[in-house]
Amino acid sequence: MSIPVEGPFCHAEGKAELLRALAASRGYDLAASFAYSDSISDVPMLRAVGHTVVVNPEPELRELALTECWQLLDTGALPRVSRASPRDVARLAGRAAGSVVSSVRLPRVVPEA
Numbered sequence: 001m002s003i004p005v006e007g008p009f010c011h012a013e014g015k016a017e018l019l020r021a022l023a024a025s026r027g028y029d030l031a032a033s034f035a036y037s038d039s040i041s042d043v044p045m046l047r048a049v050g051h052t053v054v055v056n057p058e059p060e061l062r063e064l065a066l067t068e069c070w071q072l073l074d075t076g077a078l079p080r081v082s083r084a085s086p087r088d089v090a091r092l093a094g095r096a097a098g099s100v101v102s103s104v105r106l107p108r109v110v111p112e113a
Contacts, residue, residue, distance in 0.1 A: 016044035038080070040064070056080055 008014035023030050031050035035042070040060040046052045052070040054061050058080055065072050 012041045013044045015042065016048045019045055019048055037061070046070070 008017045010018055019035075020030070022028070023033070029050075030048055033049045034051040034053060035046050035049040036053045036055055037046055038054065038056050038058060038061065040058055043061070043064065046054070052065075052068070053073055054065040054070055055073045056076055057065060057072070062072065062080075064070075
């Protein structure tokens, strides 16, 4: 059984279209509004508002946020990486291994006299 879907698909530009329609119908000022995202697919929505905040962004969105001077919020100890990038995966694995190693306490060995 399938159910017909009305309106734009709520992804990428479709999300921005829905946001603009909602703002128009309710009298919201998008220039005074905030949008938060972690995904590059949300760029149309992020550009539709006056205050953009990217949270724990994907690498591609991080680069764009730095270029656009958008507010950037990282809440985790490890950065998000692109699974398609072997360099990113290796960098994350190295940082994760370093975290594990730094948290392991080995017993103190005292030489016998």
